[in-house]
Amino acid sequence: MKLSRNLNMTTGNPTGLLFTFAIPMLIGNLFQQAYSLADSIVVGHFVGANALAAIGSTSSTTFLFFSVCSGIASGSSVVTSQYFGADNVRKTKSAIANSAYLMFAAALIMGLAAYVAAPSVLRLLGTPDEILPDAIAYIRISCLGVPLVAVYNYASSMLRALGDSRTPLFFLIIASILNIILDVVFVYFFHMGVVGVGVATVIAQLVSGASCILYALRHNPYFMLGKEDWKPDRKVMWHALRLGLPMAMQWSMIAVSTSVLQGFVNSFGPAAMAAYTATCRLDQLLQQPYGSVNAALATYTGQNYGAKRMDRVRDGLKHGLLMCTVFTLVMFVAVQLFGNQIISIFVNDAEVIRIGGAALRITSWFYIFLALIYMCRGVLNGVGDALFSFINGVVEVACRIFLPMLLVLIPTMGVWAIWWTTGATWMISGLTCFVRYLYWRHKAGKKIMQPV
Numbered sequence: 001m002k003l004s005r006n007l008n009m010t011t012g013n014p015t016g017l018l019f020t021f022a023i024p025m026l027i028g029n030l031f032q033q034a035y036s037l038a039d040s041i042v043v044g045h046f047v048g049a050n051a052l053a054a055i056g057s058t059s060s061t062t063f064l065f066f067s068v069c070s071g072i073a074s075g076s077s078v079v080t081s082q083y084f085g086a087d088n089v090r091k092t093k094s095a096i097a098n099s100a101y102l103m104f105a106a107a108l109i110m111g112l113a114a115y116v117a118a119p120s121v122l123r124l125l126g127t128p129d130e131i132l133p134d135a136i137a138y139i140r141i142s143c144l145g146v147p148l149v150a151v152y153n154y155a156s157s158m159l160r161a162l163g164d165s166r167t168p169l170f171f172l173i174i175a176s177i178l179n180i181i182l183d184v185v186f187v188y189f190f191h192m193g194v195v196g197v198g199v200a201t202v203i204a205q206l207v208s209g210a211s212c213i214l215y216a217l218r219h220n221p222y223f224m225l226g227k228e229d230w231k232p233d234r235k236v237m238w239h240a241l242r243l244g245l246p247m248a249m250q251w252s253m254i255a256v257s258t259s260v261l262q263g264f265v266n267s268f269g270p271a272a273m274a275a276y277t278a279t280c281r282l283d284q285l286l287q288q289p290y291g292s293v294n295a296a297l298a299t300y301t302g303q304n305y306g307a308k309r310m311d312r313v314r315d316g317l318k319h320g321l322l323m324c325t326v327f328t329l330v331m332f333v334a335v336q337l338f339g340n341q342i343i344s345i346f347v348n349d350a351e352v353i354r355i356g357g358a359a360l361r362i363t364s365w366f367y368i369f370l371a372l373i374y375m376c377r378g379v380l381n382g383v384g385d386a387l388f389s390f391i392n393g394v395v396e397v398a399c400r401i402f403l404p405m406l407l408v409l410i411p412t413m414g415v416w417a418i419w420w421t422t423g424a425t426w427m428i429s430g431l432t433c434f435v436r437y438l439y440w441r442h443k444a445g446k447k448i449m450q451p452v
Contacts, residue, residue, distance in 0.1 A: 006222070007163025009300045010085055010307040014319040021165045021296035022289075022323075028169040029288040031176035040281050042183045044274075044347040047193055052347060053273035054134035054194055059262070059280060061121050062142050064255030065114035068248045069150050072099075072106045073157040075244020078302050078384055079236065080161035084222075085306030091236070092222055093229040096158050098236045102244070107150030114143040125263040128270060134194045141198030148202065151209030155216050160299055162222055168212055175208030243384050250393035257400035261421065264404045268415045275355035276418060278346040282360060283422075286335075286367070289327045290374040293320050297375060301382025314441065317379050324371035335364040359419040366423035369430030376433035380440060388436050395432045399425035 009017045044052040076099035083091040118139045127135050156168035179200050186196025216223045265276045297320045304312040335342070340357030347353065380388040403424055407417035 006084075006220070007165075008085075009163055009303045010309055010312070014300070014312065014316050015323070017300060018293060018296045018316065018320055018323065021160075021163065021299060022292040024165040024169045025160070025292035025295050026289055028165070028172045029292055030285070031169075031173050040277065040346050042187050043194060043197055044278075046187050049274045049347055049349045049352055050131050050270055051134055051194055052277055053128075053270045054131040055138055055197070055277065058118075058122070058135050058139040058142070059258075059277070061118055061125070061255075061259055061262075062114075062139060064121075064252060064259060065110050065118070065143065066146065066149065067251035067255050068110050069103065069106050069146065069153060071246075071248025071251055072102050072240065072244040073150075073153045074247045074298075074381060075242070076102060076154075076240040077157040077161040078243050078298065078381060079239045080158055081299050081302030081382070082306035082384070084162055085303030087307075089222075090229075092162075093225055094231075094233050095236050095240070096222060097225050097229045097231075098233050099158060099240055100154060101232065102237060102240055103150050103154040104147070107147040111143055111146030114146060115140055118143060121259070125259055126266045128266060128273075131270065131273075138194040138198045141195065141202060145202040145205045148205040148209050152205065152212055155209070155212040158223070159212075159216060159220065160295060161302070162220070163299060163303070164220070165296070167215060167220075171208045171211040171215070174211070175204040178207055179204035243381075246387070246389035247381065250389035253393035253397045257397040261400045261404065261418070264421075265418055268418070271349070271351050272355060272415050272418070274347060274349065274352045275343070275359060278343050278352065278356045279359045279363070279419065281346065282342060283363065286331055287370060287374075290324055290370055293323055294374040294378040296320075297378030298382040301379050302384075305383045313379060313383065317375055317437070320375045320378065321371065324375060325368070328367045328371050332364050332367055335360050339364075355415065359416070362416065362419040363423045363426075366426045369426040372430035373426065373433050376430075376437040379437060380433070383440065385436070385440055388433075388440075391436060392429060392433060395429050396425060399428055 007017070007021060009021070040052055040055060043055055076095065080092060080095040080099065083095055119136045122132065122135050122139065152168070152172075156172075159165075159167050182200035182203060183197050186192045186200050190196060192199070262276075265273055297316055300316050301313050304310075304316070339360040340353055342360065343353045343356035346356075377388075377392070400421060403421040404417050407413050407420055410417075413420070
């Protein structure tokens, strides 16, 4: 029982498979970034630098509350891909059904928690008074979208576990275009400010999530579930939680650390905050190719791990790293030459452009370590190395909390400590990921671990 869009990655050339899977993912991720980019560009130009800083000040807090849902989605995806790779149709369907229970329970809990706690968290981070009302309004509207994001994340993660990275792309493109149009309508014509961009994003998320899940239920045979498939399976849910919760913990710790770093950024005032927001948006955009190959590699690894093809797992990392290295060199040159021009896309303020352009040139020296992080993470998540997620989270927390304290002691460092912290964190985390991969490979060489 297979649909043409489902891709079996246990045979064939690794580079071709990763490329075939990653390209739709990349296009989709770029359109998904259009959500935040459109918000930032529209607000930065039509409302002002303070409004841009307000949106940026909520990023790490929003990421914190969304991380649990993302972790559950990733853990469920790994379990599903392993059953699919083992050609176990019954267990694959059971994993898809039971993942729905976990995803939507997590979304409701985290959405409510985020709505209640977000204002207190923003105040705790020292968000300046002049942007606090806008920041609270924007994050509370975003919290309403948590269940809607969960619908899309659930459907897309299950489809990608089956090797189908194209179907989610179609609906994401439509939603992204809708989001941009609504941004302009609500902000430029209706003068709704940050509230307008928040409402536009929620509506776009509703469209992408509902469309994707309805299409999957009607057209993908693995989503055509019977009564038996919907029966709660404690073993499947436990496996998904065993993998997903450490990933959620990892991202939560990263979110906490970025929240602490955001507090450090806030101490330098609105100009630095706006520059940091713009550079973060650019970093997120530039990381999309890495993230796309990471998702492809996680699915590739999960399927081959389920099929007990450990040789192909090792080959996958080599091919993924080669692809990302080429991209890294291109982006490094582009950012070094055109950093200021890139920042000017987001804001007209000369001081923000000056700070942001220089900041991009600092972090671009560390892009190669981002490639290492994403590739090792894809393999280790694909084989279900839950301990790795915890280790990686601890490392990033420690770096983002303690490095600013040390770097700011350097007399000439000042505001640049923000971006040197980011780059150094990528470097230390990347090396940690690679060491963990070498440990796993050594262990797997002695004993082939059984899939779930």
